[in-house]
Amino acid sequence: MERPTGQANGACEWGSDYLAQLIRALGLKFVALTPGASFRGLHDSLVNHLGNDDPRMLLCLHEEHAVAIAHGYAKVAGRPMGAILHSNVGLMHASMAIFNAWCDRVPMLILGATGAVDAAQRRPWIEWLHTAKDQGALVRDFTKWDDQPASLAAAAESMLRAAMLTQTPPRAPVYVCFDVSLQEAPIEDAKLPDLPRLQMPAPSQPSPDALRQAIALLDGARNPLILAGRVSRDLKAWEQRVALAERLNAKVLTDLKLGAAFPTEHALHAAPPGLRLSPPGLQALREADVVLSLDWLDLAGTLKSAWIDGQTPAKVIQCSVDSYLHRGWSMDYQGVPPMDLQLLCEPDVLVPLLLEQSTKRQKYSPAPARPAPMETMAA
Numbered sequence: 001m002e003r004p005t006g007q008a009n010g011a012c013e014w015g016s017d018y019l020a021q022l023i024r025a026l027g028l029k030f031v032a033l034t035p036g037a038s039f040r041g042l043h044d045s046l047v048n049h050l051g052n053d054d055p056r057m058l059l060c061l062h063e064e065h066a067v068a069i070a071h072g073y074a075k076v077a078g079r080p081m082g083a084i085l086h087s088n089v090g091l092m093h094a095s096m097a098i099f100n101a102w103c104d105r106v107p108m109l110i111l112g113a114t115g116a117v118d119a120a121q122r123r124p125w126i127e128w129l130h131t132a133k134d135q136g137a138l139v140r141d142f143t144k145w146d147d148q149p150a151s152l153a154a155a156a157e158s159m160l161r162a163a164m165l166t167q168t169p170p171r172a173p174v175y176v177c178f179d180v181s182l183q184e185a186p187i188e189d190a191k192l193p194d195l196p197r198l199q200m201p202a203p204s205q206p207s208p209d210a211l212r213q214a215i216a217l218l219d220g221a222r223n224p225l226i227l228a229g230r231v232s233r234d235l236k237a238w239e240q241r242v243a244l245a246e247r248l249n250a251k252v253l254t255d256l257k258l259g260a261a262f263p264t265e266h267a268l269h270a271a272p273p274g275l276r277l278s279p280p281g282l283q284a285l286r287e288a289d290v291v292l293s294l295d296w297l298d299l300a301g302t303l304k305s306a307w308i309d310g311q312t313p314a315k316v317i318q319c320s321v322d323s324y325l326h327r328g329w330s331m332d333y334q335g336v337p338p339m340d341l342q343l344l345c346e347p348d349v350l351v352p353l354l355l356e357q358s359t360k361r362q363k364y365s366p367a368p369a370r371p372a373p374m375e376t377m378a379a
Contacts, residue, residue: 075259
């Protein structure tokens with residue numbers, strides 16, 4: 001790790017020092033960036049005030065790379081990383097990667113900057129090019145929230161709100177833009193907000209009545225099927241999904257476009273994952289009498305691919321909070337699926353409740369593991 005040659009200064013002397021301290025206080029361990037003049041103050045403070053530690057800078061050759069790295073980090077770590085983008089031009093460079101992160105529903109704290117909003121403070125030529133009104137409008141249709149605070153006190157509140165919103169399901173990137181003049185303003189005494197009182201909301205729970213309906217449908221099913229979609233990487237949640245499938249003796253399908261949600265070598269995994277359902281996967285879906293969707297990506301399209309006439313005979317339970325994020329500009333929300341029961345909660349919340357309250361004790365007999373692809377070819 002590269003560190004500055006001098007000692008990091010603990011005293012906040014500039015607005016950018018305060019912003020750097022705030023980034024550290026929010027728990028961001030890394031920030032990916034491509035250097036740009038609009039956030040020269042913040043860059044300086046990350047190096048000379050914090051010593052390039054908590055957060056550590058990841059130097060990138062392009063803003064799209066910076067956002068893509070933060071995207072991958074969120075997928076693996078399950079928490080947001082920071083990305084810092086240069087003014088309007090850097091934000092435009094990064095816009096495709098931000099849209100990717102939006103479609104993948106990952107948390108990310110994107111920090112940006114603009115030239116001096118006060119025209120009298122702008123340097124000639126280049127700082128005028130790097131100044132835009134309502135810069136967040138460039139990505140507003142595919143971010144969860146954005147802001148451009150005008151003071152350090154407002155910046156603190158904005159960063160706290162951004163940190164809460166990006167981590168509250170359904171997760172998505174947020175964008176906060178800092179005026180270069182705010183970064184370079186000298187300060188004497190600026191206190192960080194009371195971070196222990198920053199509380200994430202408790203996960204949404206299904207109503208008792210809706211939960212009873214879901215259990216009745218699943219316990220009464222002769223051939224249930226689970227569509228394991230957008231779920232967490234938590235090991236306990238993984239084990240609970242496996243336990244639920246075995247409790248119900250339910251076949252399971254997964255999606256190659258999403259992270260691993262169920263062991264593909266398990267006997268109940270009905271077909272290899274792909275970008276679309278394979279013929280064996282479609283057959284397993286058609287044979288189901290109750291379908292439990294755990295935030296499946298494009299549930300409407302998947303059901304339509306199995307029943308082309310649009311008539312879905314199976315009962316469908318949809319577990320997802322994604323509808324809270326649906327917007328008018330992008331159609332990434334897909335079609336409206338037929339649903340007999342909609343549960344506005346995350347799969348990691350629903351699955352343990354189903355395990356706890358289900359009365360079904362289906363006999364599950366593990367079948368021999370399917371041969372690996374190379375073994376099949378050799379045979």
